[in-house]
Amino acid sequence: MKFKHVVVLTGAGISAESGIRTFRDQNGLWEDHRIEDVATPEGFLRNPDLVYSFYNLRRAQLQDPAVEPNLAHLALAEFEASHTARGGQFTLITQNVDDLHRRAGSRNMIPMHGQLLSALCTRSGLSHPWHGALSASDRCRCCDTPQPLRPDIVWFGEVPYQLDNCFNALATADLFISIGTSGKVYPAAGFLGVAQDAGAMTVELNMEPTREDFDQGYYGPASQVVAEFLNSLEDQAG
Incomplete structure (x- = not known):
């Protein structure tokens, strides 16, 4: 086996072909909203109804029957299964909040950045599965006095x-693959x-190069x- 621990980082670009918008456009807007309004704690305190509505729409979009894992999601899940069956390690770190990797069969x-299909207790910090609309009137199931x-x-x-x-996995990786991410937002x-x-x-696997210091880069959908690329790794392992 050429590589023992493969670590993959995925961003919005891997889900674009499944019909998930890449969220932030060239004007810095997130689905036509200012980032400060829908993606900061301050925005939530200022206008919680807007934030609830914004993520309710995204959650509903994700559960549209037309939105399904694409070949990239499936290829990663299949590679993980075969690589771990050979005794290798595989860690998938995703910046995406959709569940397409999970649906494709990814495990580790x-x-x-969290998940659309769950809600967070504002006091305990515990996550709860959540598939419907979320509002200020909803309460947790983890606290003695249910919290927002x-x-x-x-x-x-x-x-x-x-x-x-994430950092522990990267520190023991012998292959790092970055897929569909701009590589501009820290800490990723x-x-x-x-x-x-x-x-x-x-x-780097992306639509176009984002930086010059990757050892290899392959570009396209x-x-x-x-x-x-994963098929080529399988051929080497075989």
Whole structure:
């Protein structure tokens, strides 16, 4: 086996072909809203109804029957299964808040920015599965006195989930693959450097190059380049 621990980072680009908007456009707007209004704790305090409505729409979109995992999601899940069956390690870190990796069959996954299909208790910090609309009147099931819930999303200014686990995985990786992410938002933007310090081979799979310090880069639609690259790894392992 050429690579023992494969760490993959995915961003919005891997879900675009499934019909999920990439969220932030070239004008810095998130689905036609200012980031400060819908993706910060301050925005939630200022106008919670707007924030609830914003994520309710995204949650409903995600559950549209037309939105399904694409070939890139499926290829990652299949590679994880075969790689771990050979005794390798595989860690998938995703910046996405959709559940498409999970539906495709990925198992060892860190959703560092939270998940649309769960709600967060504002007091305990515990997550609760949540598939319907969420509002200020909804309450948790974890506290003696039920508390308000908020979208289970890591907003700007908040610490991503399982960050220590992310860095621990990167520190033992011998192959790091970045898929469909701009690599501009920290702390994920620093993952490449951590992997390089660990001596890992680094590969970018994206629509176009984002930086020049990856060892290899393959560019085009995720459903094409991800499957092709992972197939080449399978051929080497075989």
